[in-house]
Amino acid sequence: LEESLIFEIGSNDVTGVDFPEGDVVGSRLGDLSRTSPIGLPGLTEPETVRHYTRLSRQNYAIDLGLFPLGSCTMKHNPRLNERVARLPGFADIHPLQPVDSVQGALGLIHELADWLVKLTGMNSVAMSPKAGAHGELCGILAIRAALEARGDARQVVLVPESAHGTNPATAAFAGYKVEAIPATKEGRVDLEKIRERLGPDVASVMITNPNTCGLFERDMKAISDAVHEAGAFVYCDGANFNAIVGRVRPGDLGVDAMHINLHKTFSTPHGGGGPGSGPVVFSEALTPFAPLPFVEKRDDGFHLVEEETADEHHAHSFGRMVAFHGQMGMFTRALSYIMSHGADGLRQVAEDAVLNANYILRSLDDVLHAPFGKGPCMHEALFGDAGIAEGLSTLDIAKALIDEGFHPMTMYFPLVVHGAMLIEPTETESRADLDQFIGAVRSVVERAKAGDERLKGAPYYAPRRRLDETQAARKPVLVWNEPEPAAAAE
Amino acid sequence: LEESLIFEIGSNDVTGVDFPEGDVVGSRLGDLSRTSPIGLPGLTEPETVRHYTRLSRQNYAIDLGLFPLGSCTMKHNPRLNERVARLPGFADIHPLQPVDSVQGALGLIHELADWLVKLTGMNSVAMSPKAGAHGELCGILAIRAALEARGDARQVVLVPESAHGTNPATAAFAGYKVEAIPATKEGRVDLEKIRERLGPDVASVMITNPNTCGLFERDMKAISDAVHEAGAFVYCDGANFNAIVGRVRPGDLGVDAMHINLHKTFSTPHGGGGPGSGPVVFSEALTPFAPLPFVEKRDDGFHLVEEETADEHHAHSFGRMVAFHGQMGMFTRALSYIMSHGADGLRQVAEDAVLNANYILRSLDDVLHAPFGKGPCMHEALFGDAGIAEGLSTLDIAKALIDEGFHPMTMYFPLVVHGAMLIEPTETESRADLDQFIGAVRSVVERAKAGDERLKGAPYYAPRRRLDETQAARKPVLVWNEPEPAAAAE
């Protein structure tokens, strides 16, 4: 059975919500009452539950199997987190309530902030950014504010070729010119090239560490020292912090700002594309420039430092990034996860994530080309498409994995490797699941090397065959429209 | 991917539950400490969630589609009911707490009891039976207690041929001899035959109304009068009360006892086979014999009448049926459903259930034989297998429906119709869903009439093909055992 759209099965006068009856008298709407129909079909509750339940079953999800998406970190989402996030004391409070009436909520934010600062070895944290990319922006804006505060208008941000696309996008959005840093043939940023390029026009160097090739940037401390010497700041993309949490503190490596994707390291659910949460930790040098609002603990309780009180305590803040205080619902989940693991468990998280990735690297490097595979990798294993038969591609391997019951790995990223396949198992996969996955990849890769043309048609057993993305983009259909009578009659 | 058993993937030293650490000192267990291994494998939380999520996807469910099971009444289970049943004030209280500390819970039971009594037009209700069959037993025991109280040891219970199997089983369990009442060719019980059989040895007549052929027993009042005249009691199987709720009160038809399956009429979830809940309403004549415990409202609050207080208030009670007070969690859900519908909505429930069933009856009676299909049916439509090609059966039609995306209808029940197919859509199916289902049945039936042999292999697209039930019964394997080394080596 195909699942229809709500617009095809619902109707404007059906509702799945009952309201108290009785006349509603009086109107102070002025002359702007809505008169025309809106076109919002309703469904009763049985129909609604069935529609969305059926839709959900067309999705792959972590609850169904391994999600080997390198650089996306799809790990198990503990159900305790969902339970505590729904406590009315967190879920049912208004962001503008008097602070005396939300001391528990402010306390929670403060407690999570304290963990993040200590885990990263940094000086402070801005909690409000709504997602990782928003956090990047926050970090870059703090850097720019710090430079401007000393009257130093630098224009360039250096970004490695292997960086996430958000890095250059963020720097550009903040008004910077972006220049690429080349990689060494080992898959790391080239320290010498950075040293050469550094100068009075460079505001910041953005480094991802561990990087998107799954490698730790060995020269990180040396880079930081060079950057600081040149009067610039080090931004670290913390997307891969999960590989080192509890074992390495970015603060010890000279980082000035780093965002943390709570869903990657601290298990908040991905939700099919968000909501995320991207707190940013800062070094002492950048702390004065961090955004509003933030929570401060004083003798009489927790205070919320907003615009009104900023002059006094935080005169250099670069301002506000969001309407309220950030992703409270994600904070609750992340704290629940962090407390559950503790300092010891988080260290184990990093170790198991890295061990799982290396296990995959070594279990597949005989059939797949591992361009930087001499030494150990961190939390993800990177392969290229060398050896795949002519006419077949990374895409075909990925789609064929769907038929084996798995979500494909990350493809064609990072850009520095041809036909890249980036595999990140995370720490929440068992050895048995890894072995099953490895077996599936081996079998598909062997078919790809043998030139099995059938791979080009994969997936065969998914809810849909390959979808025509070109048609979608060429003539975008973004909303449902009543079919024209002629078409309907066909 | 096939889902393994937990015994194949778990191990005894893995756990998905963390406990506070530290030594546990002292033992007052005596010399019975458990020393041998138990053999209970554990899984971590990620593995557990995945195991059960995958398992769940091999089930059909109301949330996925229409469940046309005649006499089983699979209707939508509102999510509000689930929410309120989980309020700590209901879910987290102990059955033996002092009654002063559970006034809200007792109040809820009392409120639901009041609804049930008024909706059925009866005199009282016993809330404790754990399921429909348990309720039947409760009713029959009250009848027996009432007869014994007047020193009248009758031995026979009359049960129609079309009755649910639980009816004769219950009567036999309560020590009665069961005799069958034949049906008229219209599919109803034969009033004359009952009149003929009634006598001083008959304790009770058990009638299902609406009956399992989906028909209202027109002569119900006359039957009741005759039964009462003969000094016996009328037990009504209330499994099909959903067809008449709000439109007919069994009390008005002379019923002495009737159980109500809360999941059938009042939407508590079926849960893959329970838990159920089967409150029993009583006439004035049987009320004194109802079981303990029950809730009584007095001036100073709600009281729980248990053994200790029974002498005073309820001397004739036939006793206790369960350890505590019944299925509280189901009461909460049922009351939530009942309040949501109200007196008007419940009436509409019956009307829509009956309308939906008649719509199916009239949409299929041209291709399927409807043995009692002259007049309207109540909440379910009954068909026979007449006209199906030689070598094919009701079973084949049912299994083929699985491939069309639907759960099969009830088969081979009631016994009075050859190759019976009993279809009950319930009130929570939309017209569009009914049309889709009707289309599927028509197509399968047409193939069955044409003698399509492929039907015998159905289902083809389910998680499993037809399963060998004979093998399962002949050499029952009811628990998992470690495969023997030889077998493992194969």
Next chain:
Amino acid sequence: MRYLPLTNDDRQAMLAKVGASTIDDLFVDVPEIARLNGTIPDLPMHASEMAVERHLSKLAARNLTAGDGPFFLGCGAYKHHVPASVDHIIQRGEFLTAYTPYQPEIAQGTLQMLFEFQTQVARLFGTEVANASMYDGSTACWEAVVMAGRVTRRKRAILSSGLHPHYVSVANTMAKFTGDTLVTGTPALTAEPDTDALIEQIDDDTSCLVVQYPDILGRIGDMTKLAEAAHAKKALLIAVVTEPVALGAIKSPGEMGADIVVGEGQSLGVGLQFGGPYVGLFGCSQKLVRQMPGRLAGETVDAEGKRGYVLTLSTREQHIRREKATSNICTNSGLCALAFSIHMTLLGEAGLRRMAALSHAMACRTADALTNIPGVELVNDHFFNEFTVKLPGEARPVVRALADKGILAGVSLGRLYPAEGALANGLVVAASEMTTQEDITALAQGLKEVLA
């Protein structure tokens, strides 16, 4: 009417299709005398989700919950911590809104789960097989007595005085109608259960001996001798376990020779719920399996030879056997069995043992704290997570007084045995891994104050 998908237009069109002019035409078979023309009087009309939620929340708020303060009640229902993932999984529509798995091709989820559940229960109980669950412990207990009658063709059952009085009560009720003879008794406040007296009562007409383990006072009696004595007379030993967590710390009844083991599974996964729904556990030896009541999931293969599961041995059941069925039961406690099984899977053997050890340790601490109070005397020498103390006076008013202070102190034997003056001073106190030192201190302090 948020749960009713038919619109008035649908209704009109469908009435036309069935050839009726109004809905009343479909109710013509209802005799005039029973036709209601309007809604039933004295009942409210439909209400919004908001209104229903508000009303029920108000009722819920009038109860003192186990989580509100120190909590020490047991006697057949125990509070343990249930991981959040259990409730998450049982709320999946595919489990919550599925039917009994009579169509195995599209019910493998429920069936495999039941097969796993049966195996877990059998291993926990030390029996060879187990069924797919019963209503609750008390009904499972009675069904075991009936089963023993079928197996032995005898009608005299001996119920230990340590058996939960509600369970005895249920059996008494049923026996009245089935004509079984029950030998019952009231427990004495002694350190050990009176095993010898029980053995003496066994005779050649005895179908079974029913013994709770640990018993209603929390005492742990060795059942080995009981099994031997029963078997010597060709009677069966039925063990009743109301706290399955105990079997993570003490020997299983099966190991000691019990033929049938039944129990209440509520401790794992299910929660207190004011007494229901709970989940009855039922295990026995392989040779008795065809006399066993209740549903059974069994392994088999499908037409392609793939392993799969079906409900089996249904020829014992009422829908086939009708009046000759082994039981009139037509339902198990499926969703509660699922909750039990998930919780057990999460725990695993290591977790169950740890949970049991902690529960026991907290009970020991509680016992120490209470016996420090002058006039309070510990009855048991041995116990698992539950023990009995003798107070200087009646326990019932003490329990009520403590409840007013927000402390749920235990179950008074006066509540369970209202007619037995000798037990009135007894208080049964239970602890678990959730009990904290603060809870214990509060209980001891409160009790001291009330007794003063």
Next chain:
Amino acid sequence: MRYLPLTNDDRQAMLAKVGASTIDDLFVDVPEIARLNGTIPDLPMHASEMAVERHLSKLAARNLTAGDGPFFLGCGAYKHHVPASVDHIIQRGEFLTAYTPYQPEIAQGTLQMLFEFQTQVARLFGTEVANASMYDGSTACWEAVVMAGRVTRRKRAILSSGLHPHYVSVANTMAKFTGDTLVTGTPALTAEPDTDALIEQIDDDTSCLVVQYPDILGRIGDMTKLAEAAHAKKALLIAVVTEPVALGAIKSPGEMGADIVVGEGQSLGVGLQFGGPYVGLFGCSQKLVRQMPGRLAGETVDAEGKRGYVLTLSTREQHIRREKATSNICTNSGLCALAFSIHMTLLGEAGLRRMAALSHAMACRTADALTNIPGVELVNDHFFNEFTVKLPGEARPVVRALADKGILAGVSLGRLYPAEGALANGLVVAASEMTTQEDITALAQGLKEVLA
């Protein structure tokens, strides 16, 4: 370690497979200076589920929740009743734990839902298209300003004084870095927004006019003239809707000529959550679609010709365009968009209109009750579910005093505009379909007492 499936045996075997003798061998690339040999100091070790739940429950209990008593806060976040089925569905693992639908073959559930969401938002806003959601209303608002800059190639934006001050604040922060010029102002406590002043400010460099509807004081201004004036200067009109329920009662911005409509979707499905996560709504006209930020789901067909959905127009996005992307945004608010869409589907047009009518009616009653109090003056002539009153003195301490009585009375303008003495007496009060007559009475009574 309940979330970590590897056992120590697994770890040893796997280390052997990868050729490492200890786990440290896999961290060799970390410079010595940054290697931590033990756990990080000053941080607690792992904790049981029980302990974590207990700790967080304690924190939660220290907050006064909206459900605890009368509640009248709004100003960008509203409390409405969310049906239980919404939360049930979003907790399904297939939605909760799915990734961004980059592999459309196994993500049709999320994609079709987003396509339906986009359609719902577009229809509600009266725009031709909408995207798959943004972080929240405030960031959506700034993205709209940036988009208008891209479309018009101008860098001067006029923000109405009725725009939420936090939204203005976000825009000010961003504009500092992007070099945009913003014209902003503070609202006056007048009955109607000052439309004429706004029009006067439009010049040939203006990229857009940003107008909130209803505005921060709850006033409902006709935007038709604003649209005409903006279009006359080839500038865009951006409408900002912080309370989408309002559009069930009043005209949509699209109908009045807005080119871009953004908003906060929290009112439907999402709940208060102390400010986040929320869901930004973003609609615009078809011709602007390629300048639109954020993800988009689009219809297409698969290799067999079946209808299906994909993320589309991703050439605008950062993972393709890198520094040339329309926005640096890489996330939408997927699960909140799902909650919004389910709630909207349950409501349907009829339900939304009824919900809006009730919210308005309760707001009218609240306004009447408050203006009965001597010294309290209603600012608005017109409003939807939110209005502003002028108190005889500063509103902030009044709000605090009422909170101590358990009444959450509204948002003081002093909280939102700390620097503006002229607004200090202003109090913004919001109602909804959940507001009861008792709530209103309690508020009025409480306010009377505090003012006395």
